Amino acid sequence: MGPFKAYLADIWRDSGKQMPWAATLVVLGALVEGIGLLAILPLAALITGNADTELGRSALSAMSGIGLVTEFSRALALTTGFLIILAIRNLIMWRRDTLLFSLGVSYVDRWRTRLLSAIGNADWATVSALRRSDFEHAITNDVSRLSSSTDQMLRSAAMIALSVVQLGIIAALSPMLLILVFALLGVSLLFTLPLMRKAGRLGKKLTKSGRRIYGVLGDFMSSQKLARLNNAEADFLERFSGSIRDVRTNQTAFMSSQIVARGWFQMAAGVAVIAALLIGVFVLNTPLSVLAVTILVLARLVGPVQMIAQTGQSLANALPAFTELNRTLIELRQVAAPPAATNCTLSDRSGPASLRLENVSYTYPDTGEKILNGATFEITAGEIVALVGPSGVGKTTLLDITSGLLRPDKGTVFADGEAVRSEQEMRQWRDQLAYLPQDPFLFDASIKENLMWCARTSDEGDIGEAIRIAAIDGLTSDGREGLDIRAGERGQSLSGGERQRICLARALLRRPRLLILDEATNALDARLEDLVLEGLRSLRSQFSILLITHRAETLRHADRVLRLENGRVLEA
Numbered sequence: 001m002g003p004f005k006a007y008l009a010d011i012w013r014d015s016g017k018q019m020p021w022a023a024t025l026v027v028l029g030a031l032v033e034g035i036g037l038l039a040i041l042p043l044a045a046l047i048t049g050n051a052d053t054e055l056g057r058s059a060l061s062a063m064s065g066i067g068l069v070t071e072f073s074r075a076l077a078l079t080t081g082f083l084i085i086l087a088i089r090n091l092i093m094w095r096r097d098t099l100l101f102s103l104g105v106s107y108v109d110r111w112r113t114r115l116l117s118a119i120g121n122a123d124w125a126t127v128s129a130l131r132r133s134d135f136e137h138a139i140t141n142d143v144s145r146l147s148s149s150t151d152q153m154l155r156s157a158a159m160i161a162l163s164v165v166q167l168g169i170i171a172a173l174s175p176m177l178l179i180l181v182f183a184l185l186g187v188s189l190l191f192t193l194p195l196m197r198k199a200g201r202l203g204k205k206l207t208k209s210g211r212r213i214y215g216v217l218g219d220f221m222s223s224q225k226l227a228r229l230n231n232a233e234a235d236f237l238e239r240f241s242g243s244i245r246d247v248r249t250n251q252t253a254f255m256s257s258q259i260v261a262r263g264w265f266q267m268a269a270g271v272a273v274i275a276a277l278l279i280g281v282f283v284l285n286t287p288l289s290v291l292a293v294t295i296l297v298l299a300r301l302v303g304p305v306q307m308i309a310q311t312g313q314s315l316a317n318a319l320p321a322f323t324e325l326n327r328t329l330i331e332l333r334q335v336a337a338p339p340a341a342t343n344c345t346l347s348d349r350s351g352p353a354s355l356r357l358e359n360v361s362y363t364y365p366d367t368g369e370k371i372l373n374g375a376t377f378e379i380t381a382g383e384i385v386a387l388v389g390p391s392g393v394g395k396t397t398l399l400d401i402t403s404g405l406l407r408p409d410k411g412t413v414f415a416d417g418e419a420v421r422s423e424q425e426m427r428q429w430r431d432q433l434a435y436l437p438q439d440p441f442l443f444d445a446s447i448k449e450n451l452m453w454c455a456r457t458s459d460e461g462d463i464g465e466a467i468r469i470a471a472i473d474g475l476t477s478d479g480r481e482g483l484d485i486r487a488g489e490r491g492q493s494l495s496g497g498e499r500q501r502i503c504l505a506r507a508l509l510r511r512p513r514l515l516i517l518d519e520a521t522n523a524l525d526a527r528l529e530d531l532v533l534e535g536l537r538s539l540r541s542q543f544s545i546l547l548i549t550h551r552a553e554t555l556r557h558a559d560r561v562l563r564l565e566n567g568r569v570l571e572a
């Protein structure tokens, strides 16, 4: 019951004031439905001419009291009353169902928002170690399962209220018949329990196999080119087929258990209706109108009871997804970078920044490998410094610490002589710098939209200048669509060098005080790289530059070269 309780509490908390209003509508709907059902009794008394129930008798005598004595006037009054009840019922049901639907939809929407904002707030070390496909699976598949079970559960709550009222009516009319109905529910429940347990087991398996599919699919999509070059499409297809086979088996088993459960219910309901008829007529001498109402209630109960039972199964199937989502959320929130009070004044500065890293050490928590060990270096305002070192020595790690993405285990980052420690200080610091990572990333949008991301206030003049420095003016003014050229998914409609230059122009539009380039011009030919780096040099009154490169020719653009070796920074 643990996860179920947590799930209910979560929906309740999330819905705010809407849930009590929805509950009121659910109860009102059930009561009006019950009144509509009872209205059959006087109608039956009128039609058969035999008032065989208390309610039938009182209704007829009440009508005589107000002068309705002819059959026609009574039939008209009863039909009008019936129609009014029906109209009120429909109005309440419409409001109830739209509210329940919107509660369900908003609940799962909020789950997606919670997960995305938890990712946005979690520290970089955790986010970078997160498997993308697991997260995609959580936010699409797990949340969808939650969506359908939440919707079913809310509708079932309305059905339960309806069933309780209808059972109450039978209890008032004939308690013995109620026992029959309970026998039906008991038998149904007996068959449902093992099926619910099975649905829970299948739910856990579905979460696992679903994640595997997303993993294989993610690998497949991002390595299409590689797969084709190695003629390895068949291998992917085989792995994919294996995972979907698992999902299919689990889904089929789940569907089959639902169909079996439905079959049992229909049989149990059929037996109960016949039994109620026979026992009512031959043993209990139940009045005909009560029998009619009972059969009507029983027939109407089959649908709701079936739905309630299926909701049980669907819940058992979705609860593992809820548990998994909660686990992901808690893990991400535990590593949320805490906002801290600060009197940092970095945001007031302008002109090139100075930077100092003092005695910085860092070990990746998942591998335990110590990458930096007392690294110290300095960049003065307006200086261009190159950082070199063998592949895998820790250059990118050092940049991630410089930009505040990773927090050093020991040591301090100083910007303009001020220590940058808290997340708030790091955020202010990141506003001052532009960091171009090794893989240039572009959105599937126009070049202009890509350029203006994070620099919304840039005008035509700013864009023109950034384009010129990044040497993409040739691309954007060659008679094609100019800045409206679409970059394609992850920028695939452009060449590697074009992508790098657009990312550089985008970085310049942020007006950084420190520009960090992690092999950010390595896809350009030597002539273009020279042109771009010379352009950047001319802007040293605006920003300092820290760049990583493996190319010896690039080093001549730097004022100083530093070498990273054994976790320390040395003058080269």
Ligand SMILES: Nc1ncnc2c1ncn2[C@@H]1O[C@H](COP(=O)(O)OP(=O)(O)OP(=O)(O)O)[C@@H](O)[C@H]1O
Pocket (backbone or CB within 6 Å): 128, 129, 364, 366, 367, 371, 389, 390, 391, 392, 393, 394, 395, 396, 397, 398
């Ligand atoms: N998120 C991570 N978790 C664990 N280890 C990591 C992580 N990122 C990098 N590493 C490891 O840290 C070491 C340094 O990596 P880093 O990317 O900083 O090197 P680099 O000097 O920039 O290499 P290159 O020149 O090849 O880009 C490598 O051994 C790498 O495997």
